[in-house]
Amino acid sequence: MHNYEIEEYFSLLAKLMDIHGENEFKIKSYSNAAYTLDKLAEPVSNMSPSQLYAIRGIGEAIGKKIQEIIETKQLSILNEYIQKTPPGILEMLKIKGLGPKKIVTIWKELEIESIGELLYACEENRLVKYKGFGEKTQKNIQESLQFYLHHQGNYLYEQVESLVSALQKNLEIEFQNEQHIISGAFKRQMESLEFLDVVTTISESNLTTWLATKMFKIEKTEDFVSCKGEDNFEIRWHLASSENFFWKDFTLSCSPEFLSAWEQLPNFSLSASNCFKSEQSIFDQVSINYIPAPQREFAPIIEKARVKALPKTIQPPDIKGIIHSHSTWSDGIHTIEQMALAAKDQGYEYLIISDHSKSAFYANGLQADRIIAQHKEIDALNKKLAPFVIFKSIESDILNDGSLDYSDEILSSFDIVIASVHSNLKMTEEKAMMRLLNAINNPYTSILGHPTGRLLLSRKGYPVNHEAIIEACAENNVVIELNAHPRRLDMDWRYIQAAVESDVLISINPDAHAIEGFDDCKYGVLVAQKAGLTAANNLSSFTLSEMMEFIAYQQEKRG
Numbered sequence: 001m002h003n004y005e006i007e008e009y010f011s012l013l014a015k016l017m018d019i020h021g022e023n024e025f026k027i028k029s030y031s032n033a034a035y036t037l038d039k040l041a042e043p044v045s046n047m048s049p050s051q052l053y054a055i056r057g058i059g060e061a062i063g064k065k066i067q068e069i070i071e072t073k074q075l076s077i078l079n080e081y082i083q084k085t086p087p088g089i090l091e092m093l094k095i096k097g098l099g100p101k102k103i104v105t106i107w108k109e110l111e112i113e114s115i116g117e118l119l120y121a122c123e124e125n126r127l128v129k130y131k132g133f134g135e136k137t138q139k140n141i142q143e144s145l146q147f148y149l150h151h152q153g154n155y156l157y158e159q160v161e162s163l164v165s166a167l168q169k170n171l172e173i174e175f176q177n178e179q180h181i182i183s184g185a186f187k188r189q190m191e192s193l194e195f196l197d198v199v200t201t202i203s204e205s206n207l208t209t210w211l212a213t214k215m216f217k218i219e220k221t222e223d224f225v226s227c228k229g230e231d232n233f234e235i236r237w238h239l240a241s242s243e244n245f246f247w248k249d250f251t252l253s254c255s256p257e258f259l260s261a262w263e264q265l266p267n268f269s270l271s272a273s274n275c276f277k278s279e280q281s282i283f284d285q286v287s288i289n290y291i292p293a294p295q296r297e298f299a300p301i302i303e304k305a306r307v308k309a310l311p312k313t314i315q316p317p318d319i320k321g322i323i324h325s326h327s328t329w330s331d332g333i334h335t336i337e338q339m340a341l342a343a344k345d346q347g348y349e350y351l352i353i354s355d356h357s358k359s360a361f362y363a364n365g366l367q368a369d370r371i372i373a374q375h376k377e378i379d380a381l382n383k384k385l386a387p388f389v390i391f392k393s394i395e396s397d398i399l400n401d402g403s404l405d406y407s408d409e410i411l412s413s414f415d416i417v418i419a420s421v422h423s424n425l426k427m428t429e430e431k432a433m434m435r436l437l438n439a440i441n442n443p444y445t446s447i448l449g450h451p452t453g454r455l456l457l458s459r460k461g462y463p464v465n466h467e468a469i470i471e472a473c474a475e476n477n478v479v480i481e482l483n484a485h486p487r488r489l490d491m492d493w494r495y496i497q498a499a500v501e502s503d504v505l506i507s508i509n510p511d512a513h514a515i516e517g518f519d520d521c522k523y524g525v526l527v528a529q530k531a532g533l534t535a536a537n538n539l540s541s542f543t544l545s546e547m548m549e550f551i552a553y554q555q556e557k558r559g
């Protein structure tokens with residue numbers, strides 16, 4: 001065993017003990033041991049116990065631990081610390097620029113336990129409020145985190161988008177006379193992807209020669225040619241002839257459930273799969289109306305499309321107003337006026353400002369006196385910007401018992417109340433449902449914000465019973481948010497159809513913390529299309545006058 005391998009045990013031990021606030025003297029002895037091992041020329045594994053104990057900076061106690069490592073490849077005291085540290089905190093030690101002291105603040109004060117949550121907190125500008133985190137530090141941490149996450153197998157849809165457009169451009173230039181299509185999970189507009197599927201008529205030798213010039217790692221499998229760039233993201237090239245091109249694309253752009261149901265259709269014949277001249281001809285063969293790739297998920301949609309053409313799903317221009325946005329009054333980057341001018345400029349009819357409520361102290365949440373001041377500012381801006389309207393709203397924390405964190409009197413001063421869980425996210429389904437149902441039953445709640453609190457690829461979200469939430473929202477006329485941040489996309493699109501069938505409105509909201517955040521609406525729309533959501537069932541597609549009616553109706557509910 002090399003000294004540097006043994007050293008790693010001690011340096012990790014010192015860091016973890018530091019994170020857990022142990023005695024500084026002990027921590028120092030372990031980090032000294034690591035330092036000594038690093039400088040030592042002779043391998044300790046060749047030494048006798050007495051030689052080992054005699055080394056300055058090692059001694060008998062640590063010497064015995066070194067022997068334990070050499071004999072068992074383990075260090076029991078280190079295992080104990082690993083056991084009581086959440087995996088996400090351990091992972092943070094791999095991030096450049098994050099030492100034990102900062103990790104303690106992140107863990108204990110910001111209550112963050114995973115890399116994804118931490119990145120989200122940087123994006124929300126939340127770190128700067130804590131000791132030891134300036135704007136520059138936050139930016140550095142954000143960059144290291146992005147780098148780190150970028151190198152972990154899975155990618156958000158949004159992260160792959162720019163790669164896809166660059167790839168398409170490249171293919172058009174290099175192989176003008178061939179057919180290519182980006183298929184698979186990307187075409188199905190999945191919220192995250194493991195790899196990118198491309199169907200192409202380029203010959204294998206031309207493809208591999210071209211890929212080699214781009215310095216891609218290339219590997220051949222039975223079904224496709226796989227390549228990885230320096231960012232380690234995998235592209236799978238499915239080689240097709242012009243005869244089977246459309247069928248190959250079709251098989252890749254359906255879920256397995258959808259495809260197997262398709263292949264059992266009465267008129268389906270695989271022998272014809274070599275002569276489909278277009279995507280449409282695949283539908284024509286079995287006399288089924290066209291089903292867009294994002295909706296090729298569950299088998300029952302095939303029967304729906306057989307009976308009649310599917311309704312037109314929501315499109316990005318169907319978003320008429322920005323609902324759920326934060327300003328400098330809490331943790332946003334831009335002032336209300338800047339946000340409103342930008343929204344107006346981009347053709348939106350209204351802006352609903354919902355800053356954080358008072359319990360969200362980390363986000364500079366609004367105390368009662370600041371709410372009054374904010375409303376004055378909104379009134380003045382509304383005079384200036386008419387006919388554009390800024391609505392008064394709040395993202396009110398759902399407390400531990402499910403109550404909202406203001407009195408009814410204060411809650412009644414808002415046009416719209418978004419109720420969201422932001423604290424104590426680690427809970428049982430029973431506890432989560434108690435909090436959510438109480439919040440939904442509150443007559444002041446208009447919208448349930450990001451219902452599970454998940455962060456894609458990094459935080460699972462607390463467990464909930466979606467059916468019960470939908471039922472309660474239907475009874476109380478509460479809208480369910482589809483938070484459009486590409487890392488949230490919460491509620492999950494898989495439950496949208498059930499909500500719509502229960503007459504529950506969905507609201508595609510960007511949760512914008514800056515003007516640029518408005519653009520995230522698009523990612524909400526893309527996943528909503530998977531669920532077949534129409535503009536009529538989406539609150540943020542309401543025109544200004546429809547929104548005013550909606551608000552009047554919500555006021556009635558308050559009694």
Ligand SMILES: [Zn+2]
Nearest residue numbers: 395420449450
């Ligand atoms: Zn929130």
Ligand SMILES: [Zn+2]
Nearest residue numbers: 324326395511
């Ligand atoms: Zn928010």
